[in-house]
Amino acid sequence: MGLDLLASVSFERLQAPFESASDALARFDERLRSSPVAEAFVLRAHFHDACAALWRAGEFVQLEDLVLHDAGTDVHTPTHELVRAHAVLLTRRRIADREPGWALTTDGLASLRGAGRLHGAACESTTGSGATGEAAVRELDEEDDETILTGEFAEIDELLARTSRVIERAEPAPLKRDDSGLVYDEDWDEEARFAEWRECLGRAQNLPPLMAASIALDAWEEIEPLQRSAWLGPLLAAALLRSRGKTRQCLTALHSGFRQTKYRRVGRDDFESRLVAFACAIETMAKADAKELDRLTLARELLLRKCKGRRTNSRMSQLVDLCLASPVVTVPLAAKELRVSQQAATTMIGELSSNLRELTGRGRYRAWAII
Template sequence: MGLALPASVSFERLQAPFESASDALARFDERLRSSPVAEAFVLRAHFHDACAALWCAGEFVQLEDLVLHDAGTDVRTPTHELVRAHAVLLTRRRIADREPGWALTIEGLAGLRGVSRPQGILLEATAAGSGALEDEDAVEDELETVWRSSSGEFDEIDELLARTSRLAERIAPVQRKRDDSGLVYDEDWDEEGRLAEWRERLGDMTNLPPLMTAGAALDAWEEIEPLQHSPWLGSLLVADLLRRRGKTLHHLSALQAGFRHAKYRRSRQSDLESRMIAFARAVELMAKADSKELDRLTLARELLLRKCKDRRTNSRLPRFVDLCLESPVVTVPFVAKELRMSQQAATTMIDELSSNLRELTGRRRYRAWAVI
């Protein structure tokens, strides 16, 4: 433990809050495993965490605006903050769809940052796969010979396609271009070096418990600040770290949502021990709030499904119920687009479930509803 935390940090003081937070997080994850609304909760958590990430950065994005922007049914021109929140949303989905720990690999980090892999690793991979490419070329040549002997009508086209595919496989990915004038990116900001330093610190934390490792990794991320324009990526990497360590097997934790509702505000003026305790309490608060949200969605699902009884087998009302649970906010154009129906039919279905839906805007036009 000496490599991960300094000697000034009292492990005895950290033990109680981290054990409590770890138990709360494990209980919620186990509940989510067998919950009928687990998928709906996960989809909603992506939206809530994306909005919370912008809130923690000092910017405000309304949840309904993010939902409509993601569905392509904006009611106004998207703001810069909304576009950033949508980038967080897409990144969360990408990490959640991959295997646990993918975001922490070199290839995963490069993909999330929008750049190619380091050149050294690319050359090693190319050298390792050159033999396999030669074998594949030999098999392709043999197949082409057999096909040419049986039919010579498309020989020129086949040869052109084969040469093009072989060349495309050998082309290295191009580095993303960015502004080097110093107006957008700091020329002295060494992202590769800072990421390497953070990964090195992460490797020194393997002897800590999973949640304590996550807290120390997030604190190191905020101290090093590897990325200039994507500081929110650190919490997503830490959430993926919890999945890789087996603490959250069935969801990607919405850590930013926990920080948003926590009373303590993280500050560099506080000592490391106070910041670690604050992280544990934020995680515990997040797990308890998520458990209450799971109860609310379960009850809402039971009430909504009662309205679906004695319906014809091809009715779209059950799918509309799932849509109401999966999306924090629904509108008439959004429902019509997702269920591929007319806006009049979508309005009729919303009216049928109006007793279990809450109208959010209080207007007669451009209205939005949410599950009670």
Template sequence: MRYELNPTQLSALLPCVIHAEDRLARLDERVLRHAIGDGFRERGHFFDAVAALWVGGELVHVEDLVLHDAHMDARTPTHELTIAHAMLRARRRLWQAEPGWGLDPTGIAALRGSGETGGETVQARTTPSEDETEDAFSLELAAIDALLARSDRLLEETTSRAPETKVAADHDPLGLIHDDEWDETERLREWRAVIQDADRMPPVLGAAALYDAWERLEPLRRQHWLGGLLTASYLRMRGKVTSHLFCFNVGLKTIRFERRRAPDRFTRLTAFLEAMAEAADAGLKELDRLTLAKTQMERRLKDRRSNSSLPATIDLVLSRPIVSAGMVARHVGITPRGALNLVADLGIREMTGRGRYRGWGVL
């Protein structure tokens, strides 16, 4: 699949390209130098996963995703929530890997679960750095990645037993899961060929072209949400957004469906460029909210003892869209009753309004 634009289309797209480039550059610079950049990155994973399901026509509440990620579900997880959590793990995996890893055949195979992972990449993901060893949360993520790596190796051993046959087809003779007429490998090869055309364009226009090609080809029918993640990975590889993994779906949900799926390529590209600008604006507003919230909460630290648990609680609140008493208690290492006292001391807003559990966060 060739993806070329004539000079007339490029001239018409130039204003949208300039606007998107400017907004993404501003966001990247602020996050790179911001004191709460780590919290912004982690919150972005949750918001983008929920937005991706929204774009696909499914509704997942962000508080349910946060609780499911913390293994504190308030109810039985739904199928949509499981998909959102898979996307959340994929975003974290992409961020921990090298910038161009997600666009390589090895990275795409690992993300789609085919088990074709490289040993060097797995080692980079499963071995935490010296700074991460001091963070209990990073250690927990490393344990999850190690489990995923073992699962990938097991899948690779299974598929290597019959390399010239389709193992999935042997276990799915009726074609209920895998469609023999829908060659995902060939469609992925066609989509990766568009990367060469995108490299000759400005970064944001190339990313829009890649996402448009993903929407047209639909390489992975059961993991269609990977398109937005790979688009964000491409922006990171081009050096346009290096401070975090861009939340493309957050802006995409503000664009009308008729424009996102328009038959005209120019309309679709314009919509995707506007989605990037909208996502960047949403990120800048989120940084302003987090900065104000951090300033207000840090004022509560005045006259506190040096071993107070409030600083750790503030870090948790800034890194999650919503927190519960159980999450605060486990993160800080206190009782749930003590966690309620810490939340009351910080004065953050209650968001759930549910009787079964209570949740607080920064709006």
């Protein structure tokens, strides 16, 4: 679909914005490779991109609420929008933790869509699922035989060990989709749309990474393979950039890039304008992330000064890492992550208060963020 339109665009107009975006993204990725706050930046980027994904869908989610919900320390009852943002967050983490090309494989797409099979061993292979399952059962039986022969464990330990191995190799079954027609459109052929999008993705594999990602994302938004979870498209485009080696240190936050740019997609925009907008979003995101990386690096240096001269078992350095990795820190969150009392967490946060900003201005439910 996108490649048919690509023959009619002016490459002279696309050359400058795509080259500029490619250079900005490459420079930022190289800076992130050697940065001492790279891991903290990646963790924070997941939260920001999840909120931006809901913003693009016309819904607003507070960053603070998402952080607290992810940590299991909600102050209020989670809203529907917050639950959706958390789903985006978990999906980003899942894609980032796997191999670069996993999200674009048949099994990866099926798993991200919620159509995965029960056993993780079967999900790693597209064929021979029955043989794989039988091999897994035989392996479990052989392990059990060895355990019984060695006599190392008692009967109860053998049962617990076998149960643990089965649980580790199994994935939760996907929820059954409502096919009553009240939630999903019965005429929406998801499989055919997904096949069309994958065909477009395959035809773009010989193009440069940024161009291929822009076409893949544009085709996703035009074809609309999923009735729900439209936010998955930019994540797959970011996974494409990572699988092609354009970004190696992080999963590109495309939702954040589109939120920061001035461009807003409308139905009357032509294909060429949409590609240029994608390049501008990439460049805007890369420059903003470079500034954020500088801010985190400076904040780390200032916060670590507070840790000098402390005893070896002090948790202050761990609190500094938490403040860098989490966009928002509260006393219950710090106490839970550091495994200290809330009084100890309050004391340590107070010692760092000169380099932290209190967000709420209240005496209860207070939250802090790095300056």
